[in-house]
Amino acid sequence: xxxxxxxxxxxxxxxxxxxxxxxxxxxxxxxxxxxxxxxxxxxxxxxxxxxxxxxxxxxxxxxxxxxxxxxxxxxxxxxxxxxxxxxxxxxxxxxxxxxxxxxxxxxxxxxxxx
Amino acid sequence: xxxxxxxxxxxxxxxxxxxxxxxxxxxxxxxxxxxxxxxxxxxxxxxxxxxxxxxxxxxxxxxxxxxxxxxxxxxxxxxxxxxxxxxxxxxxxxxxxxxxxxxxxxxxxxx
Numbered sequence: 250x251x252x253x254x255x256x257x258x259x260x261x262x263x264x265x266x267x268x269x270x271x272x273x274x275x276x277x278x279x280x281x282x283x284x285x286x287x288x289x290x291x292x293x294x295x296x297x298x299x300x301x302x303x304x305x306x307x308x309x310x311x312x313x314x315x316x317x318x319x320x321x322x323x324x325x326x327x328x329x330x331x332x333x334x335x336x337x338x339x340x341x342x343x344x345x346x347x348x349x350x351x352x353x354x355x356x357x358x359x360x361x362x363x
Numbered sequence: 364x365x366x367x368x369x370x371x372x373x374x375x376x377x378x379x380x381x382x383x384x385x386x387x388x389x390x391x392x393x394x395x396x397x398x399x400x401x402x403x404x405x406x407x408x409x410x411x412x413x414x415x416x417x418x419x420x421x422x423x424x425x426x427x428x429x430x431x432x433x434x435x436x437x438x439x440x441x442x443x444x445x446x447x448x449x450x451x452x453x454x455x456x457x458x459x460x461x462x463x464x465x466x467x468x469x470x471x472x473x474x
Contacts, residue, residue: 280460291369291452291464292407305461307364340406350395350414350456354406 251275253355255341261361267329270358274322274343280304282352283316283326284340292340298324299346331362365390367455369465376443377473384468386453387435395456396429396436401467402449410451411438443472 254273262268274281279300284292295314297304300321309316313332318324328335338359344352366389376382388396394415399407413420413427413436420427424443429436440447453465 282462289467291367291454291466292462294461294463297459297461304459344460350412350460351397351409352460352462354408356406 253341253343253353255339255355255358257358258356259359259361261363262331264333264362265330267327268331268360269325269327270339270341270360272324272326272341272355274324274341275353277345278343278353279321279346280344280352281318281324282340282342282344283324284342286338286340286357288337295326328360331360333362336360336362365393365455365457365461365463367453367463367465369453369468371468372466373469373471375471375473378443378445380443382438382440382443382447382470382472384438384451384453384470385435386437386455386465387433388455388463389434390455390457391431391434393455393457396427397454397456397462398425398427398438399452399454400449401452407452440470443470445472445474448472 281298283295286292295309296306296316298318316326338357340357341355342352369386397412400410401407426439450467454462
């Protein structure tokens with residue numbers, strides 16, 4: 250079974266620029282998560298999708314972050330404009346769906362904002 | 364929302380000794396508690412988990428205990444080996460499958 254795929258793996262941008270990350274979950278997984286992991290901290294949930302609907306985006310900084318999951322499969326997370334404090338690893342994870350608990354993480358995208 | 368606290372932040376043990384990491388949570392509705400191991404530059408990997416209707420679970424050298432009344436759960440690693448060195452995260456999941464992570468414990472096993 251193929252795992253969660255993410256791209257790019259690394260990205261360096263200047264502050265005020267925009268950036269987008271892509272995630273392809275495990276086939277058939279209904280639930281998709283985006284996390285932000287700042288160095289030395291645990292992952293923080295940014296947004297959770299169930300199919301193509303948003304379940305929870307309470308911790309997403311909506312003035313600069315946006316995410317979509319068209320057709321309930323792939324997802325894109327965008328930051329515009331980026332700030333220095335957005336430097337982090339952005340992890341995507343997927344899960345079969347509600348009632349099933351285990352989530353599987355992708356390799357992450359390491360973003361550096363200079 | 365849920366708040367998960369994790370202690371200690373760093374832990375060093377001699378090879379062969381046991382390691383214990385403790386987490387507390389705030390939301391009594393949390394019903395699933397996974398533990399992840401994250402090696403440097405890699406993704407978190409699930410190592411063991413426990414559901415709220417179970418008090419203890421063991422898998423070879425790793426065990427997890429849950430005290431719902433006190434709202435805390437712990438990871439126990441016995442007979443530690445150098446390859447156990449990593450950062451360990453606890454998490455709590457509320458109904459709806461939102462996950463809240465602890466701040467991590469950096470475990471070093473000294474050969």
